[in-house]
Amino acid sequence: MTATAGAPAPSSTGQGGGPADDAGKESADTGPISAISPADSPVSPVSPASPTAARPLPPALPQTPTPSPEGSRPSRNAPVRLRALDGLRLLAALMVAAYHYGGRGGEISQAWGSSPREQFPTASTYFAYGCLGVQIFFVISGFVICMSGWGRPLRSFFASRVSRLYPAYWAAILIVTAVFALPWVAFKSVSPSDTLVNLTMLQQPIGVDRVLGVCWTLWAELRFYALFALFVVLPGANRQRVILFCAVWTLGAALADAANQPFLELVLMPQYAPYFIGGMGLYLIHRYGHDALAWGIVGLSFLIGQHYAVAELWHAPNPSFFSYRSTLGIVAIVAFGYLAVALIALGKFHWANWRWLTLAGALTYPFYLVHEHLGWVVVEVLHQKLNIPSYGTFALTILLMLFLAWLLYRFVEQRLTPVIKRSLTAVRVR
DSSP: OOSSTTOOOOSSSSSSOOOOSOBBSSOOOOBOOBOBBTTTSSEESSOSOOSSOOOOOOTTSOSSOOOOTTOOOOOOOSOEEOHHHHHHHHHHHHHHHHHHHHSOOTHHHHHHTSOHHHHSTTHHHHHGGGGGHHHHHHHHHHHHHHHHHTTOOHHHHHHHHHHHHHHHHHHHHHHHHHHHTSTTOOSOOOOHHHHHHHTTTOHHHHTOOOSSTTHHHHHHHHHHHHHHIIIIITTOOOHHHHHHHHHHHHHHHHHHHHHTOHHHHHHHOTTTHHHHHHHHHHHHHHHHOOOHHHHHHHHHHHHHHHHHHHHHHOOOOOTTSSOOOOHHHHHHHHHHHHHHHHHHHTTTTTTOOOHHHHHHHHHHHHHHHHHHHHHHHHHIIIIIISOOOHHHHHHHHHHHHHHHHHHHIIIIIHHHHHHHHHHHHOOOOO
């Protein structure tokens, strides 16, 4: 992730923070770090066995499973909200926040007044692994987008994504820009022109400075949405089509990496594709039960995904680097993300049906958007000006960012998302 607003986008999978994908009110994704929303993702139209009755699905989501043309066994029909997925999303976001506050250098060192390694001599070693929350976000996003796009026409899918991603994002852009413009805030802000471009969420391909460091993951999410919409939603989602899409994307991403062609790498995202593909495979297992092809997709995507995570985050021990992550630690956290989503997909966490998890999932996306850059300002005020100890500052900053996320959810997302969705799905009569 970038250390400053406006820094160039990272080229690696794990060096930033992520999620846009996505869960919140329209998806369970980036999220970005996945943008997922309570309405789209955690509510599953088909779940293997649910001990508890769940909330009714929002109108945009199907209440019953689409019949499988291949004759595969669909799951039971009772709609179930996958609240454990909401909780996992928040956990991934907190991992990224720990990384940004105590697991890396850059502007956060300026906020603390010294390196986070001095502030957290032991914990900083573990905080450095928090950037892998992005990979977990992407796996969740693959699961949620596959679920939310099932049985949905392209127009509805487009409206759900736009209405979910943009309201909190616009608010975060404006808030961070306003705060960084304050005379006593020392952190760099981007130019007014670049700020306006940032409102489109296309600042990275255009090549302008970013207001939010975490928005590189949203760019990955947008490309995933476009591929999924074109090859799955547009022709109509079914098991065979999703399996074919996963297979072709896996092979295409590998060939793009081997060919070293920037355009192919930009479109097919070889370093991120395995996580989205793995999430889609896990949704097929959730929807249709155990299946050799679906498990093959998940297994292959994990094997490739852990390679990219290690390639981007591992380096030989070097005292001049802020942190050292072991190969085993990186692989273990990636495996944890796949395993956690797999257990949720198989219904092993239906007992985790607490209502507060739905709110936790709703706060994940706005929290992810605002926590990094505004966190620098809050840490500096609490630690250097109010002399609050490091761990107290860390905890208070997390709580304040969660409170701001709640304000964005309550007064921005809940008000604007339905309006934007209705506007985009309304049929005009001539």
